Amino acid sequence: MPPLTIIQQDPWLQPFEKAIEGRHQQAIDKEQELTGGKTSLADFASGYLYFGLHHTPSGWIFREWAPHATAIYLIGDFNNWQQHHEFKLEPREHGIWEINLPLEAIHHGQLYKLMIHWDGGSGERVPAWARRVIQDEHTKIFSAQVWEPAEPYEFKHIQFKPTLDPLLIYECHIGMSGESESIATYNDFREKILPRVISLGYNCLQIMAIQEHPYYGSFGYHVSSFFASSSRFGTPDELKQLIDEAHQAGIAVIMDIVHSHAVKNEVEGLALFDGTPDLYFYSGSKREHPAWDSLCFDYGKNEVLHFLLSNCKYWLDEYHFDGFRFDGVTSMLYYSHGLGESFTNYNDYYNGHQDDNAICYLTLANKVIHQVNPSAITIAEEMSGLPELSTSFEHGGMGFDYRMAMGIPDFWIKLIKEKRDEEWSPGEIFWELTNRRINEKTVSYAESHDQALVGDKTIIFRLIDSDMYWHMQIGDATLTVNRGIALHKMIRLITATTMNGAYLNFMGNEFGHPEWIDFPRAGNGWSYKFARRQWGLLDNKRLFYHCLNDFDQAMIHLIRQTPQFNLGNISLLWDKSDDQVLAYQRNNLVFIYNFNPVRSFTGYGILTTPGRYLVVLNSDAKRFGGFELVDETIPHLTQFDPLYKDQNKEWLKVYLPSRTALVLKRES
Structure with a gap:
């Protein structure tokens, strides 16, 4: 093998040439193993077209992978949730179970699950490949739902290609995007928030919490049903319409995809799907994530690779998403999940503490995504600085288009907290914002949703604090308010205009949204008061919030109006x-x-x-x-x-x- 480009470009990588080449070859070998050299990786990643429930001209067909099951029944409101012989699945090869049903057996909107039996026990399970999962309002029980509407949504803008020069990302959460103390919907966002994003000039929506998750307060990061869009926010068709109308406005739509771990729930999750703890996950001490109370996928299993790679293709194919921001990549890359690691030199990336199976999976995921859509966007939320991460596969990397510049918001917080204004060094600021590898695209941001959560503070709240409650009216500003408003604008401008590829803003931070994000939980009486956005503050012309919003709008439009700004x-x-x-x-x-x-x-x-x-x-x-x-x-x-x-x-x-x-x- 000739030397990989990534090694030629970075002499510091030469001592680790064998390790990098070994990872590269592992991805090549695994692709050959999965496809047999007879099809593309994208064609291989089509499990969602085979597994799960499908409507056919002659009826319905359902398939599930459960190799340790001894019997499986389809149960639902169509058979009073009872195990009937006519709804019993038949075993096929390789642990696959299948059932064919006549058209009249089930109908659109009906609820169903699987009753899976195994040696020593049994249990109800939401199918792993379910495309629609809903929660009963009263019992809080999750069930799959037959989703085959008579008039499904048809996309009108199917040739959309995102603008990447530069990528200006508006990070958002559908449920907390409304002003009322409730969960907002896809339609609410499309009708009320999308116009604001269009006006501001951002050209990409990054939507959190799309994959179905049992606990709303997890921010969407404890996923149970990987192929189901969250029903809290509406129907699959309503999400498709949101994406389609964003495309009409020239806005790309990417989603946070969570393949770094899964929720521990058993009935609605994958934890003990067929009675075994390691069907989808690592066994032993590697199974549970020590910090997240969740389960870690076994990326060494071909069936798991098939599941996750198919999941990537599914969201691109079915919903026309334009790409993904992969959550928790650092946790995937290292057996330690990055916990307690300092990552001070290149040896920390090649010391044998890396999960090569996870690296192989992420490499193949990027390959699948870009085969399905060459214009797709992939972003890694990764803080260790692994060199290959956002280098193309052809050059020896994992193939991400961008990596999150996670050190930038940490720098701003540290600066605001620990140094007086007189001690701020412009040279230090400039170095922190531009310190990156030459050929690596990054997503710069002053703050994301992480900095807005309870336990942390947004930049505006750190700068102004309690004065936000009393002195944000124009004409009544204190010195603290004036300082905060001035620095908020300067911080965002210098962060955005020193970007190397992309800039990100979290919903509401553009106008200095006050306070924090706190989802309903026992500790706050299950209140939605802080899981929303107070757009009325922005729309009130007597308050300073609209001034910050107008500055953000002017900044974004200046960047977009400058030809080849990012180059x-x-x-x-x-x-x-x-x-x-x-x-x-x-x-x-x-x-x-x-x-x-x-x-x-x-x-x-x-x-x-x-x-x-x-x-x-x-x-x-x-x-x-x-x-x-x-x-x-x-x-x-x-x-x-x-x-x-x-x-x-x-x-x-x-x-x-x-x-x-x-x-x-x-x-x-």
């Missing part, structure tokens, strides 16, 4: 710690930040490309909650300095108010 190199122009001033250039835009909490500067000079510059974004503008100290109408002409003639640099001199960011565009 432009970021050139550091100025970094003066004493003044707390930073400037950098990207394409024909110059970004200038004055983080100084007390000093404003008149005629502050920045060395940059000669030309005529106009202010195109000013964080201090009145419409953005600022003091309107900068005259945006004045053009700025660079001033010649013979000392920098050979460098083709001249002085761009501007007025820089305290805690203000300016973006200037060179016109000539």
Whole structure:
């Protein structure tokens, strides 16, 4: 095998060449094993077309994999939940069970489960491949539901291709997207929230909690039914309509996919599906996740690979999702799940503590996804920094398109918590935001849903705290509120405009949504008060929230209106710690930040490309909650300095108010 490109590009990887090549070859060998070399991996990943319940011209056919079962019955409201002989499945080869039923046996909307018998016991089970699972409002019991509507939703926009230059992600949760103290629906989001996203200018929705999960408060990360869209939010057809209308508006839709673990529930989950604990999961001490109270998939089993790879293809094929953000990738990659690991050098990635089966699965998953849809987007939520993660398979990597830049929000929190404003170093900020591998695309973000959960704080809440309750009315701001509003805008602008591939914002954070996210639980009296978004605060023009929203909108539109924004190199122009001033250039835009909490500067000079510059974004503008100290109408002409003639640099001199960011565009 010739040296892989990833090793040639990064000399630090050369000592681990055999390990990297071994992982690469393992994926090649496993693909050959799964497909027999006779079909594509995408064709192999079509289990959802075979397993589960399917309507045929002559009736119904149902199949399930349960190799340790001794008998299986289909039970439901169509047979009074009793085990009747005519609903008994027949065993086939390789642990597969099957039943054929006439058309009149079951109908759309009816509920069903499996009664599975095994040596020493039996139990009701929701089918593993069920596409529709609902919970009884009164008994709280989950059952599969026959979903075969007479007039299923038909997609109108089937040739959609996402915009990737750059990818601007609006992370959202359907259930908590409404303002009322209840669970919002797919239709609610489509009618009320999607227009807001369109107006803001984001070109990608990242939707959380799509896969069915028993406990609402898990944020969707304890999945029970991997092929069922959460019925809490509506029907499969309503989700399809949401995705279709997002596509109509030019917005890609990706989902959080959870293949890192599964809920421990038995009836509605996979925990003891056919009476054995290791059907889908590792056995012994590796079975349970020590921190998440969940179960870990056995990625070494071909049947598990078939299940998970088919799951990837299913959401692309059935719902027209444009890709995935894979949750908990670090937990998958290491036997330690990344717990207690420091990851300080490359040896930590190749010391034998890695789950090569999981690495192989993720590599094949990326391959399947991009075979099904070459324009698909894959993002890894991964914090260890594994080098191969977002390098293409052809070059020796795992094939993710992006990795989450998880260190950035941690940096902002640490900076706000531990350093006084006077100690903020613009050079340190710039380094933290741009410190990444050259050929690796990342998703930059100041905060996601993680920073908004109870036990943590959003950036705006850290900056303003209790003053948010009393002094967010325009004209009644305190010094704390003014500081928070100014820094909130600067933090988001510098994070977004130093991105290398993508930028993400969590729903509501664009306007500084107050307080935290707390899902209904026993500790809060099962209240929905904090599991919602208070859009009324944004729509109230007497409050500062709309100013922050307007700034976010202006920032996103500026990025989108700049041709090939993401392809432009970021050139550091100025970094003066004493003044707390930073400037950098990207394409024909110059970004200038004055983080100084007390000093404003008149005629502050920045060395940059000669030309005529106009202010195109000013964080201090009145419409953005600022003091309107900068005259945006004045053009700025660079001033010649013979000392920098050979460098083709001249002085761009501007007025820089305290805690203000300016973006200037060179016109000539």
